[in-house]
Amino acid sequence: NSREANRMDLAVFSNLNVMWTRWSEYTLATCEMSGPEVLYLVPAPGAMELQFNCAEQPEQLVADALELGRQIMNGVPEQEHLCAAFAARYGLLGLEVDNGAAYVDGPYLPPSYRPLNSREYGEDVELFKGCFMQLYQHFTTVRGELAAGPIPAVLDVSGLLSYRLTSGRIPQLVWQVRSLQSVLKLSYAAMVTGEKPGLRICKNCGKVYYNGHAKSEFCGTKCRNYYNVKVFRRKK
8 A cells, every 4th residue: 555655665765875075165156168157156265075974864955955945936135145055064966967967177177067076066056046946846836836837847856866786685775876966856755755744834934844743833933933923913
């Protein structure tokens, strides 16, 4: 049945372990080869290289990505600053890896063609933002707030996943994911198709957040108190 199927999917998903590189700070830069109008998100000068398992807390990764997508869709100011803050927490997405681009070493190449996760590597900030907007748009269709439209494939979420099955009497399924974007999409897919997604919209501020508790309505105590004060004042 569906419950057994969900348990099986989560068991497979639990084997996901992907070490990823992030830098402590990111900034915006242009490249002469791409033209002055193209902005890239790149590690800031003096930033520290940090490695972590980007699949260790997939729920928070997905919630933060959806919230970034929501803010971009709403046209909030300083979107590039928000993207830089997300990258400092999780790293860049590895967009060119998923697109099948080959990396070449050379002095006159755009940042997106530099070795992945190196100090010289960067991603087009507009493409970076587009990934989060697409994810949030899909989330609004899941919630019934946005119709898929005449071309549903535009809002589809898909990714390229590889795996390795070890040999022996007890083989293990090992995911071989090459980008943060793949981890993000896989995590999102697992969450929205599960019995208890846990992705919620704050009743007060509209923020996307994760909480597995069924009765959760607010992203934090501050929003809960603020909302209750508003309700009390209306009644008065």
